[in-house]
Amino acid sequence: MNISKQEQRVLHTLAMGGEIRRYLNEDxxxxxxxxxxxxxxxxxxxxxxxxxxxxxxxxxxSKGGKPYRITQxxxxxxxxxxxxx
Numbered sequence: 108m109n110i111s112k113q114e115q116r117v118l119h120t121l122a123m124g125g126e127i128r129r130y131l132n133e134d135x136x137x138x139x140x141x142x143x144x145x146x147x148x149x150x151x152x153x154x155x156x157x158x159x160x161x162x163x164x165x166x167x168x169s170k171g172g173k174p175y176r177i178t179q180x181x182x183x184x185x186x187x188x189x190x191x192x
Contacts, residue, residue, distance in 0.1 A: 108184050114161055117153050118177060118185040120144055126174035127158060127167065143174075 110118070121127070124145030132138045142153030158175075161167045166181030177185075 108164065110164075110166075110184060111157075111160075113152055113154075113157050114166075115186060117142055117150065117157055117161065118166060118181050120150055120153075121167065121175075121177035122182055122185050125150070126176055127153065128174045129158075129169075 117127075120142060125143055127140055127142045129137055130139040130141075137155075140153065140155060140158045142150035144150060158167075161181070162175075166178060166184060167175045168178050169175045
């Protein structure tokens with residue numbers, strides 16, 4: 108599967124225990140997403156476009172209204188990388 112560097116970074120953060128929270132307006136439309144690391148820091152390179160690509164490729168999912176997490180397919184698709192460089 109062809110995954111960009113930005114998508115790889117987001118998937119790696121999710122694989123390490125992070126989550127993506129989405130925020131809706133009164134009409135129920137998606138207005139903002141924020142990717143959090145497991146330590147609670149926000150990931151700045153997680154954009155709406157990246158979120159939509161990951162969701163359409165079924166690499167992330169949400170169950171029961173909870174934050175988005177990595178799927179089994181996403182975990183196998185992400186490349187290993189060093190945690191601390």
